[in-house]
Amino acid sequence: MIKRLFILFLLVTINGYTQSVYKDAGKISDSTDYYLEIGLFNKEAKKSYTKAILYTEKAIEYAKANNLNNKLADSYLQLATIFYELEKNDLAIDYYIRAISIYSKSEPKSNIALSYYGLGKCYLKKNNIAYAETYFEKATVIYKKLNFLEAIELINLQKAIIKKEKGNYNEASNILKGVVENISDDALLSTKTEAYIQLGEIEINKKNYPQAINYLNLANQTNEINNNDFQLTKRIYKLLSTTYEKNKNISNANLYLKKYANITDSIGKYYNSYVAENTVDKIQFDKQLKTIEQLDKEKKSQQKTLRFSKLISILSIALISILSLLSLSLYKNNKIRISTNKLLKEKNRELTLEKDKAERASKARADFLSTVSHELRTPLNAINGITYLLLQEKPKASQLNYLKSLEFSGNYLLNFINDILEINRLESDKVVIEKINFNLSELTENIVISFKEFIHENNIKCHLNVDKSIDYNLKGDPTKLSQILINLLNNAIKFSKNGDVWCTIKNKRETKNNVTLYFEIKDNGIGIPKDKQDAIFDSFSQGSVEINRTYGGTGLGLSIVKKILELMGSEIHLTSESGKGSAFSFELEFEKGVANKTKEIEAKPDLTLLNKKKVLLVEDNKINQMITQKMLEKRGISCNIIDNGEDAIEDAKANDYDLILMDVHLPGINGTEATSEIRKFNSHIPIVALTAISLNENREMLLSYGMNEVITKPFEPEHFYTVVTKYLTSTEQSNS
Known part of the structure; x- marks a missing residue:
């Protein structure tokens, strides 16, 4: 009886193992x-x-x-x-x-x-x-x-x-x-x-x-x-x-x-x-291996037979009682195991559903914010562009106030959209910290100069103190550092009307190849209450509704600063007292670059050369076509408009242009594909991307398709003219 049960157990186990192997093999073959x-x-x-x-x-x-x-x-x-x-x-x-x-x-x-x-x-x-x-x-x-x-x-x-x-x-x-x-x-x-x-x-x-x-x-x-x-x-x-x-x-x-x-x-x-030698050794090794395997198999078989015989002789008397107890125990254990496994499977299923739901919600949020910010940029480009064109046409005094208000509202909305997109980008895994040479003194001076009008409006005394011992370039990410300083200075100026703002940069530690700098942005403004300081770095948080209504803003600046510093391996520190101002500080480590050089004065381009230039504008939005064409014609540049990528490729083959302005999102083939095709037969013509850049796009990716530069919609007119003039005058100089 026992022998039959043992043989049946072996057959079931082998059959189950065989099915498992074939099942796994089927999965692997499709993987x-x-x-x-x-x-x-x-x-x-x-x-x-x-x-x-x-x-x-x-x-x-x-x-x-x-x-x-x-x-x-x-x-x-x-x-x-x-x-x-x-x-x-x-x-x-x-x-x-x-x-x-x-x-x-x-x-x-x-x-x-x-x-x-x-x-x-x-x-x-x-x-x-x-x-x-x-x-x-x-x-x-x-x-x-x-x-x-x-x-x-x-x-x-x-x-x-x-x-x-x-x-x-x-x-x-x-x-x-x-x-x-x-x-x-x-x-x-x-x-x-x-x-x-x-x-x-x-x-x-x-x-x-x-x-x-x-x-x-x-x-x-x-x-x-x-x-x-x-x-x-x-x-x-x-x-x-x-x-x-x-x-x-x-x-x-x-x-x-x-x-x-x-x-x-x-x-x-x-x-x-x-x-030859290894072939002989391999044959001998294979023979020895087979002999060893055979001996091992025989030894195991003998040990198995011996153990089985001893088991029969020892358990023959108590077989019925042991089997009864074992059956009862197995029955109870199996019942408990089935119940436990069922509960665990249910909990795992619930956790998996919640995890999938959270991931889908996060992805939906990211996709929604990216899509909304991208879609808002196109009409914003029309609003800001038309406002700029109207302001250039010397409007009446009564109209000027309306246009200035419209310009301010458009810029405010654009900054808000940019902040939302930046938060979304920082929370994804798409941010790469760059390591390029830059001049710290030049960077901080340019930032302070950019706040000149805002400083004047708020009657601020701005004190910039940069350690004179930093007489060399740094290797790091100047764009991320600029974002941090701009957000902190903007808050300091906004909340310290008729007061003082200090921007201090000190050399904290220095080695042969690296330097650690201490940054502090301090003001003597309204300050932050103790009970609000922990939440001040959360998104859309400004301390109170009253502050938001009085001073405006999105409540995203400090959240952006915190996330960028975390990506750069640092953290932000806050010291503040209500009514006595605030001080934000952090430390960053940089590699040393070359010694600072005296800035060279760039020669201004000859704008009279623009009258001879011919530009191809590839844009499907009618309003953006009109705005961009008007802005080009104001500088005497002739413009031909095409609204899709396929026709743009054929037109570029048939005509000579000095510059192509290429929208990225086009019906049919998109702007990147069109650029790649144009590069196959024309490698020298400058191609500048015009795009309401989204979360899934970046400047580096667009340049990899053969584009020379990227202008983000809605673009600032002066920046637009600077880029266009640069490439049109550079082609003239290279031709001459």
């Missing part, structure tokens, strides 16, 4: 990972790029059908890599950007870095060194955060090679020396060897042969520690032979030339013997 692995196998092992693309596209289809965003990003990344290897750089760039747009919403950050690195390589192949360096820098920032040393040093090595190819030998040498100094792990010895080789080649180009020989010998020593990579050894021997010959040391030149010839011959012999 994104399955298609990605087949695609990768065809690319790497079989070198069949056609099949690799086919299976990767199947992975994309499956990921889209099942809303698997992370898998979709992985699929885009793999397809971009395939197109890069096929030297289809434009397609590779497109899919790298698609991958980044998804990765930027979620983890893992390493894949975002890998995508930026791929974009850098693509632009390097397209000879666009500026873009290549930008994307390599973005990849470096992420790898530093993840502490991926090998990836960081590989990127630094590639940057140095770019500098060397551009002839910047000193900069390349400094980077390569840094790579050599930073590598201490044996796993990175091949990177260190390559750095020494590059240093040697630089010295050869500089005809400093003794120093070149020294670096190449260091490369040889490092390569020996790394078990002599054949390819690196060949390069080192060949370079040593050539360098000794140039240094008039013929004996050493012949010695390393002979070593180079010997190692070239030995590689083939070593490979053949290695394959």
Whole structure:
């Protein structure tokens, strides 16, 4: 009886296991990972790029059908890599950007870095060194955060090679020396060897042969520690032979030339013997493995039989009672387990529904705010544009007040929309902290100058105190820093009428390469009550309804400041007392840049040249067509209007224009696609994007399609004229 029960148990278990395996296999065969692995196998092992693309596209289809965003990003990344290897750089760039747009919403950050690195390589192949360096820098920032040393040093090595190819030998040498100094792990010895080789080649180009020989010998020593990579050894021997010959040391030149010839011959012999030897070892190893498995199986079978026999002899007397108790226990446990599992499943289902609901609500909120702010910009462009045109036509005194009020209301509404969009952008994962050179004194002076009229209206004495020891440029994100200072200064001026405002910047800590600065914006205005200070940084919060009605504003400025500082690894501190003013302070760390230079006075463009210019305006909104045309004609610029991308492409082929103003959102093909098509037959004409930029768009993405500049709707007339004049006069100068 017991034996039958035992055999039945085994059969049920095996059957269940078999069904589970087939079920799991069915899932795997339909999964994104399955298609990605087949695609990768065809690319790497079989070198069949056609099949690799086919299976990767199947992975994309499956990921889209099942809303698997992370898998979709992985699929885009793999397809971009395939197109890069096929030297289809434009397609590779497109899919790298698609991958980044998804990765930027979620983890893992390493894949975002890998995508930026791929974009850098693509632009390097397209000879666009500026873009290549930008994307390599973005990849470096992420790898530093993840502490991926090998990836960081590989990127630094590639940057140095770019500098060397551009002839910047000193900069390349400094980077390569840094790579050599930073590598201490044996796993990175091949990177260190390559750095020494590059240093040697630089010295050869500089005809400093003794120093070149020294670096190449260091490369040889490092390569020996790394078990002599054949390819690196060949390069080192060949370079040593050539360098000794140039240094008039013929004996050493012949010695390393002979070593180079010997190692070239030995590689083939070593490979053949290695394959033969490892084939024999593999056969013997397989035989031994089968013998061991057989012995192990027999041993287990014997142990199982012995245990089973002992079990029968020990439990034969008490079998009925034990089985009865066991059955009762199993019945009760099974009942409890079923009840518990049912409860857990219900709770998990409720939690999953709530999580999905919260995610959908968050996405709906983001999409709604983005859509509303985007859609409001188009009519706002019409309102502000028409107001500007009417103000230029010398209106009556009675009309002037109405137009000024309309202009103020339009600007106020635009600032409100910009704040909402900025909060929405900061709460997403699409914000990247840049690291570029800027002059701190120049930046703060320009900000204070921009508040000149507001300071005068409120009768404010503004005191700007910047530490004189900061006599060098900084490397950081000047746009984000400007947003912080502008919001804090705006509040200080607004709430301190007839008072004083202090903007103080001090050097807090300084090392050889970095500096930590202390920023403080202080006023002697109305102050903030203690019970309101905790909530003052929340969105749409201004302390009270009375303050909002008296002073106006959106209540978003401090919330934006707090979120930007958190992204930059800092925090805002508030000291305030009601009726005695407020002080906001924070600290930020920057890398040191080059020493400050005296500003050069830019030559003003010759506006008479604009009368000869011809502009193509691609815009589908009739009101915006009229406004933009009128503004161009006021400067004597002739304008041809087309309302869709397809006709714009054909018109650009048939006619010569000095500038194209391209709306991004067009019926049919959009402005980015139209720009890409125009760039195929005309690479020199300036193309400026006109867009009510949304959450899913950014300047960098638009420029990647071949656009030269981006003007955001509703645009400020002076900024519009500055950009248009810049490109129209620059084309005139280049033609002359």
